[in-house]
Amino acid sequence: MKTDTLFKRAFNDALLLTSRLRDGDPIPSETTLAAELGVSRTTVRKILQTLTEEGVVAGAGRSRFARASAGEVLPFPEAETVPTSVQVEKQFMEWMLRGDAKAGALINELDLARQFKVATTVIREFLNSFQRFGLIERRPSGGWVLQGFTHSFALELFEIREMFELRSAREFSSLPESSPLWHELRRLRQEHLDLLGEIETRFQDFSDLDSRFHRLVNTAVPNRFIDGFFDIITLIFHYHYQWNKQDERERNEVAIREHLAYIDALLSQSRSAVASACRKHLASARQTLIRSTSDAAAG
């Protein structure tokens, strides 16, 4: 049976919306709610029905209104609102990065299904779509081999990353003055400065800023294959930030300063300055990543 995490997430969101209403306020139309919650009308109707049963919403059809008098309605637990695919990805990354499995090991679908408490179908589908990240590989005879987050994986990843980023940075710096991306870039620069000012307390916000900055650079001249590759980078860094807490504040501070130099180079539109700032930043990012790699030798 299909899970109803979508319904539960939307229900929780709807609870928040209604809690802002006062007793007797009219409820927006189903179509409006659907747009606001980002789901179909079918799901909205299910939510309205449940809210009515709970007494938070009264009336029916075209005349529905909020009932503040009703007792507090408990939202669904956070965990039940996460799509299965996201849960599985998370569990798989933990399983791999925790080192429960070594590079070269065979992946057992049934085993994983039991461990992650999902049907084998879900694991199968996950592995299929996860293949593109290069961390697992299909065997000709069927089944999967774990390639793992190894030293060579990181090196190969960064070789491509450098090619792509240099290309995008070059394109970006030759954008016409009129491009709205310049404004975006200046805004991001300010965000970097702000974060640097509060680095002691907000250093964990860097992960998101990092991703947004590199994404912006890549939008100068879009290419679907570069975008796809960027998804890999994003995935790796997302989990890397979660798992490697060592020297986090220092690392992020250094990275912010490198970003600022990189941004200033872009703004200067000097090709050589852009290339060198970009290379410098990527080199230190690579170093950080490689240190958390699973190989024995670290050089």
Added chain:
Amino acid sequence: MKTDTLFKRAFNDALLLTSRLRDGDPIPSETTLAAELGVSRTTVRKILQTLTEEGVVAGAGRSRFARASAGEVLPFPEAETVPTSVQVEKQFMEWMLRGDAKAGALINELDLARQFKVATTVIREFLNSFQRFGLIERRPSGGWVLQGFTHSFALELFEIREMFELRSAREFSSLPESSPLWHELRRLRQEHLDLLGEIETRFQDFSDLDSRFHRLVNTAVPNRFIDGFFDIITLIFHYHYQWNKQDERERNEVAIREHLAYIDALLSQSRSAVASACRKHLASARQTLIRSTSDAAAG
């Protein structure tokens, strides 16, 4: 139920093997046969059983021998020996390239399943693994959108291809004298010359040679992401060669000459010569591909 295309393919191969034996010759051991046919012993035993029933093999256990006296045994039809995944890919590419579906169109799993005469599960799995080729895209709300083999697809593909190929060519040309790849390259050069000599009759053999040459260049310094991207190139060209027969002989002849110039540049180990020969070849390959693109405007 799992299909038995594997068994049928292996059975046909085994028929060929036994047809070379004379009456009374001993049959190799199950393990040996398994290795030769590239399947497990389980499948070999099934084959031996069938062959025995058909009278081509007599005896049992350790003493089995060929029986030439038996009438001709019919192999399974070619079509039944093709793995489902391959069949589906082929049908999907036809469906797309024939123009049965336009870019931006939604993909209906059930529809395709009926059309291709397979279960929805198979389509679903196919779409998932096919995503990496960039010709389809998953919608956030579920379902798939056809991106299609468009003008911009070809342009973006070649932008990356050029980056990767230039990088690999550069690495290749700086390989040490001792590398065995130089020998491989000289052998491929000879194959090109041979093909050029018989171009009138053998021009269709170029597709395979093309793929092998570019693959060789890429093996200089392997990178899993470049390898993955190369799979996309291979897929596209594989079908492109099958569908675009216009000027095929002329196109291939030109390409062979470009390859030869490219190979000679590599052998000369001159960076600038390599870069220019490589660029020149890719430019004409791009032209060819773009002409068979599905967009209205062709420039």
Added chain:
DNA sequence: CCCGTGTTTCTTATGTACAAAAAACTTCTA
């Protein structure tokens, strides 16, 4: 005790069933 076959167990590929969610269609009312 090694190589080979016989036997059993495990794993994966594929078909079918069914609920969630989306989308399309219909009806109603201000």
Added chain:
DNA sequence: TAGAAGTTTTTTGTACATAAGAAACACGGG
């Protein structure tokens, strides 16, 4: 009659069953 709710139809996501095929285990003869 436009927009809203009611209803029906499609489509997708997940579970489960079963046969094909791989792998592991067991045993026997030289």
